[in-house]
Amino acid sequence: MSSFNLYSRGDRIFGWANAILLGLFVLSTLYPFIYIISASLSSGAAVTAGRVTLWPVDMTLAAYDRVLSDRMFWIAYGNTFIYTFGGTLMSLAIMIPGAYALSRKRLRGRTFFNLAIAFTLWFNAGMIPFFLNMRDLGLLDSRFGIIIGFAANAFNVILLRNFFEAVPKSFEEAAKMDGASEFQLLWKVFIPLSKPAIVTVALFCIVSRWNGYFWAMVLLRGEEKIPLQVYLKRVIVDLNSNDEFASSLLTAQYSFETVTSAIMVASIIPVLIIYPYAQRYFTKGILLGGVKE
Amino acid sequence: QETTKITDDPLELTIHFHFRDKYVYSEKWPVEQKAAELTNVHVRNVASLATTSSRDAFNLLIASGNLPDIVGGDASGGLKEDFIRYGLEGAFIPLDDLIEEHAPHLKAFFDGHPEIRRAISGPDGNIYFIPYVPDGKFSRGWFIRQDWLDKLGLKQPETPEEVHEVLKAFRDKDPNGNGVKDEVPYFAREEVDAVRLINLWDARVSGSERYGDFAVYDGQLRHPWAEENYKTGIAHVAQWYKEGLIDKEIFTRGARSREYLLGNNLGGMTHDWFASTSTYNDALSGKIEGFALRPMLPPKTVSGQRFEDARRLQVQPAGWAISATNEHPVETIKYFDFWFSEQGRILSNYGVEGLTYEMVDGKPQFKKEILGNKDPVNAQLWAVGAQIPRGYWQTYDYERQWTNKIALQGISMYEQCNCLKQEFLGVSLNTEEKAVYDRYWPSLLTYMTEMQQTWVLGAQDINATWDVYKKRLAELGYDKVIAMMQSAYDRQYGAAR
């Protein structure tokens, strides 16, 4: 791409048009983020009155103070880390070997298993049966239940499987000749070779774990186990119900919006830190297109 | 001194108690500790703190099939029907006999309030839960910017025409004096209050404090939104909306519209809770010169009467019940009974003596620290375990003590007017009735709500579409639902009438 100046006029115009359009889109997606940051830094009254549109109004750290001084926030933050990393590790531990096995064409029953897994992309039992199942398995109110209960999903399995299928056959054969077992083959050859796919899947897992709240809310009992998103929900409910009497116009510097914004900012930051690392691997690619061509 | 001890040895009972979507029962509440000390019954919570929906928490508890000794709390949609339904299925035990034998205070209460007993009874006539019984009649009333009226030389409107004039004046005469025509003459926070103005044409918004509830017309159960005067009312409201007398965004502005419109000196008239709305007088006194938001009596309707449609529920669909698996039903009912005793009532209403209140002239009186705190008193009480929706009997006096003067004046004005509409207390449905209800009612309510707002917003003309509307209601099973409700109503309240 170093032959930049060798574009014809039309191509350069195209390039500019593209950049401008994309720039607009980027700005429009950047906006809510800016809004949230500004809202988290504004006074509750200003936000409520709709006076915050771009920059913070009546700048205050009250919302952050309210959030960061809450012991529960830190507990929830810690829990989210546990669920995110524990869950992602568990996901990888279950899906990688499974996807690897399914990627071996000689495996008997492969078609059946593949179909059975793809089937779950669209077909699931629903909330109550899932809940009853978790109960029967004794996984209510258990951190382990949260970690194991959502460990796999068909999309990620398919993604990994396709990547494994695309690994040149001779790697496997060479290792076989050398006497490697399937376990060694997976651990010493396929996993290192499939880093891009694994990082991609890991990111998907991290993102969905980080954002997930519904089942944590349903399955957990103890306050000391709740993740950040549930905490966020609680704060929303909390601030909403207090509203009835306290007219926050006077009493508090923070309000419902500013506090939720502050929590959201706090919760996005780790993702912002992780993402650029993961992004490098996307160029290597999700071999989604490599499906049965 | 009569002993309040229920058992000699301390007894521990487990409880699922999730309420207001975020709280659970706690042994640490001073109120609870006091109660345990008095009764020797210790209640230990098993409800999830993680769940932010009391409804989900309750459903999941039932689904888990593993009930603790006591199940209670509140939830969106109310728990009354759930207590009855699962009671009939055997999850909760009927309490009538236990009350009769072991619960003198409860017995006395129910004997004194047969309508409440009827309202919470199952279709088999049994009581399956002890309800949270609120006190006080008035919840909301009309409020108007008295300072604006004064400024414009108007008086509180008494008739629909006068209301019309006042609102038009608010719209046109720049009462907030900023030179911009930005006043919002009528506004409301909640959907019920958005169409509250239909009362002026004798139409009703709901038969109870619950949104879109049935109403009783001379012993006949009907839905207010299928009545002729509803048509008239909506037609006028739609006209006023079109004229810009009603907040353009009344259906979307949401919960903080009052804060916004009053805080920015824009709103003129509303219909809202007495206590909380009155506080804006204090909150905004320094900010808006002469701010005076005053309660006013309901204007007379076109037929010349005066009525208020909104009132407190006489009995909340919340409270607690005893599970079938509870091995100490007698002790448990005694425990429930404790909360209806004199001591129990004070405890549950005012909290712990010395902590939240002092006895003054034999009456509980909130301490100054409590009244002067920046947090609302009720929120402080929740924090110690008082005023939570267990089966208890509220006393309005608790609220009177910290309600501001303006609200109290309004309430006494309404008391004197004595214009409160009777409340529909609800019916308990048996299985067949429930099936009919479940099948038709959600769609009917959806349709009626949909049309109500469609008309108000002027997307359709109610006069032109009323017949279609009625026909469609019939198609959606309106008559079946009404017939079913009527028979259930007759069964439940027939004896009283």
Next chain:
Amino acid sequence: MSAVQISDVIKRYGAFEVVHGISLAIQPEEFVVLVGPSGCGKSTTLRMVAGLEDISEGTISIGGREVNKIAPKDRDVAMVFQNYALYPHLSVAENIAFGLRVRGERREVISQAVSEAAQILGLTDYLSRKPADLSGGQRQRVAMGRAIVRKPKVFLFDEPLSNLDAKLRTYMRAEIKQLHRRMKATSIYVTHDQVEAMTLADRIVIMNFGNIEQVGSPMEVFLEPANTFVAGFIGSPPMNLLDAYIAKRGGAVRAVLAGQSGQSLAVPDAFASAATDGQPIKLGIRPEIMSVRTDSAPDVLECAIELVEPLGAEALLHGKAGGQSFIAKEETLYSNHQLNSVSRLGVDSTRIHIFDAATGRTLKTEV
């Protein structure tokens, strides 16, 4: 006892048979090269020996033991792949050690073996590099290192040099040959490059369409090709095969070119006896036995040269004789011929080959 014994081996993919029952006995320490056009089943055969493919029918024994049902790792064979299959995430040393490591050898044993192998292959300075940082030849050597470090009974090579450029290929094949001299391990080597086959093999196995066409030493298959396929495959540029027929006039047996021209060459005695008059044949003339120096040659062909490709010391002449295309090879280093204008080429007719036109078999009778 042969080191590797392939007996009546058939390979099918589904209903599609790709190897049609081949048999081959390979002696200990022998270097056998399987050669043949793409898709003829060389790799498949090799992979059956390796245990990477099931054997549909027949048996393969290694060191006297039938291995049909034995897993690759238990056959005591090592294989070098065309694309080397080096693990990109492992260093050279780790790549070489991989086989020993997964077999759970002790650390000292491994490092000893690795440094030995590295020494042999001249990789000692590169042990800590990753494959991506190596040149093609070095990669190739690492692949070999992975094989030799295990000291297997049999080495298998599947076109190990085909990813290298010509220069490096020449160089590496000499290295492989020397390595074999040193290790003396039985080797089976697959290639479709006949130069490699010629230079490396003790015996060449020429395959075509899943069958073995001929087995023999390099010079045997070059000098005495059993059929037109082998004749056309071995030698570069390949033997010219011209349509012709036998004409017996008295004692003289001549091969007459098909077509108008009626040009003919004398047929050597070894072929003459089996030939019948008028029999249609393929006349095989190696480019090397055609020469512009018509003086020393007993027979001469009239021809037209269409294209001359100079290769430095020699040149290829693309021409037509009697309407049939041929290639002749001419040393040019010393000569100053105007190669474009040549119209007659001498042919050493004692060196021509005669094949039956129908079966493609040589007409040579044992002499």
Next chain:
Amino acid sequence: MSAVQISDVIKRYGAFEVVHGISLAIQPEEFVVLVGPSGCGKSTTLRMVAGLEDISEGTISIGGREVNKIAPKDRDVAMVFQNYALYPHLSVAENIAFGLRVRGERREVISQAVSEAAQILGLTDYLSRKPADLSGGQRQRVAMGRAIVRKPKVFLFDEPLSNLDAKLRTYMRAEIKQLHRRMKATSIYVTHDQVEAMTLADRIVIMNFGNIEQVGSPMEVFLEPANTFVAGFIGSPPMNLLDAYIAKRGGAVRAVLAGQSGQSLAVPDAFASAATDGQPIKLGIRPEIMSVRTDSAPDVLECAIELVEPLGAEALLHGKAGGQSFIAKEETLYSNHQLNSVSRLGVDSTRIHIFDAATGRTLKTEV
């Protein structure tokens, strides 16, 4: 007016200079081959001509017009890539038509041009296939079809044959040559295979490390290499370059091998004049001028043969003389020498080359 004029062109990637100011004038209808080892800047040069890379310094003109700032599509050039760059989703016909289609040619014109190109390249039967269903040679031809259909002023080829196997490569290069005869378009062809360079080029440009080492006709660069690099690069097997020094004894000038043995060869006159006594040199001996027939050769080297590679009609002898490795090439078709036991090789010393050991330049003076 030259078809392509490269003047003092420098290419830098960041601070890293990969082409160091080369100049080259290419005549209309000329077929020029850029050859050199991997990484020497051939592709970079070609891509600058194509317009795929910026020119850091200097100018390139095509047909007299400077094109430094002109987009590739406006240069009237066509390019064939090493991996063919066929669009996998388009059929052969669509691939060939692509260049015309994007230029908005009319339908009839396109289909006319495509079928013409297909005819020339023998692709007519494959027009509706997808690239994935073609053999390597066919893909190569499609890539060429894409180029010729546009009838450009200049053809550019970047190692177009390197993905093919040896047989096909030989065949395709003859095709390319014939195509060039027919189309008569100026062509620049990049390869690192010297056989291709020799057979295809009107002129060969030998590059190394971003510089041009020599430009000349194939026979020129073969017979008169300007330096050791060219000498070692052109010719297969390459010229042996032995360390030696000049010994002038009276009128006789001899090249003496470095080391103990003290063997020497007579130096031809053309080199002798520039040589000084004792000067360290590289003694260049092509494998072809070494011969076991010691009778006809004026000079003889004592040596030890370590490995014999039979190639059929000839054999390569890997040996050592005075401790230095060399390769000799010997015709074997008629001879029955025991090549392993040879200990003396004749050298045609009139054909040897002498290069300055320090600069690598030939010592030849114009004759």
Next chain:
Amino acid sequence: MKQKFRDALRTHAEDLQRDWQLYLLLAPMIIWFALFLYKPMYGLLIAFKDFSIFRGIERSPWVGFAHFEVLFQNDMFIRAFWNTITISGLGLIFAFPVPIILALMFNEVQNAVARRWAQTIVYLPHFISVVIVAGIVINFLSPSTGVVNLLLTRLGFEPIYFLMKPEWFRPVFVSSSVWKEAGFESIVYLAAIAGVSPTLYESARVDGASRWQMMWRITLPCILPTIIIMLIIRIGNLVEVGFEYIILLYRPPTYETSDVVSTFIYRTGLQGTQYDLATAAGLFNAVIAFVLVYSANRISRKVSSTSLW
């Protein structure tokens, strides 16, 4: 015949023996799927029962297809169903291509740094909870203070009460969903584009293609398999529209266009806790989804030889 069968059995046994390690690797995942996704499917029986949460599945009485009848006789459900199809159909038409277009546009950005930044930013809204997004949308579209309407009035148009107009609901819903998710979804396509050989572009440049033509004639066809796979997955979700965001945005006057199956179930379920009815609706959805996906997959396999399994 018998021999053949025995042979088959033997090879089966041999395969099992040969690949026991693979099965061991596969086992945890299969067990997981069985345990956490298939076992609960037993709960689908609810759809055919008069389910009481307290009685549990076993002890609830069978009612056959009664719940399905209730659903199909309720034209509110029918309306919700068609709304679902329409909304996700619109999503398919408008929202599905946006991530692809975005990815194509990113691919055309020359400056690597700018490009990485842009990508990261576009990806952010995915992390903002729908509650906030809905808040922003409502805020923006407010007829009195909303930016959009301010702009409209400035341009001389009447302000539009977007959230109260049935005809506006779908555009608002779809475009704000795009706004939130398109960036994240473009990741998949970006990865696919990264796999396209750069020489294809160089070749096309020499051949005379403009960047626009390259995008259309090279990039797009080359990532077509990925697009098709995503399309098939998407088609499977045609009958699913999540209720969370809808509930925050819809208002009774727009029910006509905004009420979808999930909101219908949400309301029904909340009022009567009718899990059986909700399950029946879910089952109905799932069956349709499966049929759709199955057909899409087949068609795709025939037409483009790309398929999901």
